[in-house]
Amino acid sequence: MQEKPTGELMTRILAMPADANPSGDIFGGWVMSQMDLAAGICAGMRANGRVVTVAVNSMSFIQPVKVGDILCVYTGIVRVGRTSMEIHVEAWAKRQRIGDRDKVTEAKFAFVALDANGKPKAIPSEGTSID
Numbered sequence: 001m002q003e004k005p006t007g008e009l010m011t012r013i014l015a016m017p018a019d020a021n022p023s024g025d026i027f028g029g030w031v032m033s034q035m036d037l038a039a040g041i042c043a044g045m046r047a048n049g050r051v052v053t054v055a056v057n058s059m060s061f062i063q064p065v066k067v068g069d070i071l072c073v074y075t076g077i078v079r080v081g082r083t084s085m086e087i088h089v090e091a092w093a094k095r096q097r098i099g100d101r102d103k104v105t106e107a108k109f110a111f112v113a114l115d116a117n118g119k120p121k122a123i124p125s126e127g128t129s130i131d
Contacts, residue, residue, distance in 0.1 A: 003103060005092050007076030010038035014097070015069045026065035031091055031105060032056075038073035039087040039109040046077055046085060047113035047123050054084070055110040063093070063104045070094040072101070083120040084112045 011034060019030045036053055043051040065071055071093055078086040090106040115121040 005072070005074040005090055005101075005103070007074035007088060007090060008042075009072060010041055010075045011071075011073045013071050015065050015067055015071055015093075017067050020067050024067045026067070026069070026071075028061055031061070031065055031071065032059065032107075034071055035073055035089045035091055035105070035107065036109065038075050039089045040111070042075040042077065042087050043085055043109075043111035043113075046080065047111070047121075049121070050114045050116075051111040052114055053109055054112050057108045059105055059107040061105050063102050065091075065093045065104050066095070068096050070097055071104075078108060080123055082122055084110060085123060086110050 013034055015026045019026050021027065036056075040051060040053065071091055074090045074092065076088045078088050087109045088106070089109055091104050092101050093104050094101050113121050113123050
Protein backbone atom coordinates (compact mmCIF):
# COMPACT_ATOMS: atom_id res chain seq x y z
CA MET A 1 0.00 0.00 0.00
CA GLN A 2 1.44 3.37 -1.01
CA GLU A 3 1.91 6.08 1.58
CA LYS A 4 -0.30 9.17 1.32
CA PRO A 5 0.72 12.82 1.79
CA THR A 6 0.36 14.36 5.23
CA GLY A 7 -1.04 17.87 5.54
CA GLU A 8 -2.80 20.27 3.22
CA LEU A 9 -1.82 20.70 -0.43
CA MET A 10 -0.30 24.18 -0.44
CA THR A 11 1.43 24.48 -3.84
CA ARG A 12 1.76 22.63 -7.11
CA ILE A 13 4.32 23.39 -9.84
CA LEU A 14 5.56 21.77 -13.03
CA ALA A 15 9.28 20.89 -13.06
CA MET A 16 10.82 22.45 -16.18
CA PRO A 17 14.12 21.90 -18.05
CA ALA A 18 15.61 25.15 -16.69
CA ASP A 19 15.31 23.66 -13.17
CA ALA A 20 17.32 20.53 -14.04
CA ASN A 21 20.86 19.29 -14.49
CA PRO A 22 21.97 17.79 -17.86
CA SER A 23 20.63 14.35 -16.78
CA GLY A 24 17.11 15.72 -16.34
CA ASP A 25 17.12 15.56 -12.52
CA ILE A 26 15.66 18.66 -10.86
CA PHE A 27 18.09 20.52 -8.57
CA GLY A 28 17.58 19.81 -4.87
CA GLY A 29 17.82 23.53 -4.17
CA TRP A 30 14.85 24.16 -6.47
CA VAL A 31 12.79 21.55 -4.60
CA MET A 32 13.81 23.08 -1.27
CA SER A 33 12.85 26.57 -2.45
CA GLN A 34 9.39 25.32 -3.47
CA MET A 35 9.02 23.76 -0.02
CA ASP A 36 10.06 27.04 1.62
CA LEU A 37 7.48 28.95 -0.44
CA ALA A 38 4.71 26.53 0.55
CA ALA A 39 5.73 26.56 4.22
CA GLY A 40 5.89 30.37 4.12
CA ILE A 41 2.33 30.55 2.79
CA CYS A 42 1.15 28.23 5.56
CA ALA A 43 3.07 30.13 8.27
CA GLY A 44 1.98 33.54 6.96
CA MET A 45 -1.67 32.53 7.02
CA ARG A 46 -1.31 31.25 10.59
CA ALA A 47 0.54 34.41 11.71
CA ASN A 48 -1.85 36.70 9.79
CA GLY A 49 1.14 38.53 8.36
CA ARG A 50 4.81 38.58 7.58
CA VAL A 51 7.01 35.62 8.51
CA VAL A 52 10.63 34.68 7.93
CA THR A 53 12.27 31.27 7.68
CA VAL A 54 14.78 30.84 10.51
CA ALA A 55 15.69 27.14 10.25
CA VAL A 56 15.19 23.93 8.32
CA ASN A 57 15.85 20.56 9.90
CA SER A 58 17.71 17.82 8.06
CA MET A 59 16.37 16.91 4.67
CA SER A 60 17.05 13.71 2.74
CA PHE A 61 16.07 13.29 -0.87
CA ILE A 62 14.25 9.97 -1.19
CA GLN A 63 13.71 10.03 -4.96
CA PRO A 64 14.63 12.43 -7.76
CA VAL A 65 12.21 14.86 -9.36
CA LYS A 66 12.40 14.76 -13.16
CA VAL A 67 11.54 17.27 -15.87
CA GLY A 68 7.81 16.99 -16.53
CA ASP A 69 6.88 15.93 -12.99
CA ILE A 70 4.42 18.02 -11.00
CA LEU A 71 5.87 18.84 -7.59
CA CYS A 72 3.08 18.89 -5.00
CA VAL A 73 3.97 20.38 -1.60
CA TYR A 74 1.93 19.61 1.50
CA THR A 75 2.19 21.49 4.80
CA GLY A 76 0.95 21.11 8.34
CA ILE A 77 1.54 23.15 11.48
CA VAL A 78 3.44 21.13 14.06
CA ARG A 79 3.89 23.70 16.82
CA VAL A 80 2.98 27.34 17.47
CA GLY A 81 4.90 29.31 20.09
CA ARG A 82 4.62 32.95 21.09
CA THR A 83 6.45 34.35 18.02
CA SER A 84 7.59 31.22 16.18
CA MET A 85 6.12 28.12 14.63
CA GLU A 86 7.24 24.86 13.08
CA ILE A 87 5.77 23.61 9.81
CA HIS A 88 6.05 20.02 8.57
CA VAL A 89 6.54 19.97 4.79
CA GLU A 90 6.35 17.04 2.37
CA ALA A 91 7.18 17.18 -1.34
CA TRP A 92 5.61 14.64 -3.67
CA ALA A 93 6.19 14.21 -7.41
CA LYS A 94 3.34 13.30 -9.73
CA ARG A 95 5.27 11.52 -12.46
CA GLN A 96 5.01 12.91 -16.00
CA ARG A 97 1.92 14.94 -14.97
CA ILE A 98 -0.35 11.86 -15.02
CA GLY A 99 1.55 9.03 -13.35
CA ASP A 100 2.07 7.75 -9.86
CA ARG A 101 2.71 10.10 -6.95
CA ASP A 102 6.00 9.51 -5.07
CA LYS A 103 7.27 11.17 -1.91
CA VAL A 104 10.58 12.85 -2.75
CA THR A 105 11.51 14.59 0.52
CA GLU A 106 10.24 16.06 3.77
CA ALA A 107 11.49 18.49 6.43
CA LYS A 108 10.40 20.79 9.22
CA PHE A 109 10.72 24.54 8.64
CA ALA A 110 10.82 27.04 11.51
CA PHE A 111 9.37 30.53 11.05
CA VAL A 112 9.19 33.69 13.14
CA ALA A 113 6.34 36.19 12.76
CA LEU A 114 7.50 39.78 12.21
CA ASP A 115 5.91 43.19 12.66
CA ALA A 116 6.18 46.11 10.22
CA ASN A 117 9.61 47.00 11.67
CA GLY A 118 11.00 43.50 11.21
CA LYS A 119 10.84 42.66 14.92
CA PRO A 120 9.35 39.40 16.25
CA LYS A 121 5.64 39.73 17.03
CA ALA A 122 3.16 37.54 18.86
CA ILE A 123 1.24 35.04 16.75
CA PRO A 124 -2.53 35.49 17.14
CA SER A 125 -4.61 32.64 18.51
CA GLU A 126 -6.20 32.04 15.10
CA GLY A 127 -4.88 32.29 11.56
CA THR A 128 -6.53 33.00 8.20
CA SER A 129 -7.76 30.59 5.56
CA ILE A 130 -6.30 30.15 2.07
CA ASP A 131 -9.85 30.27 0.60
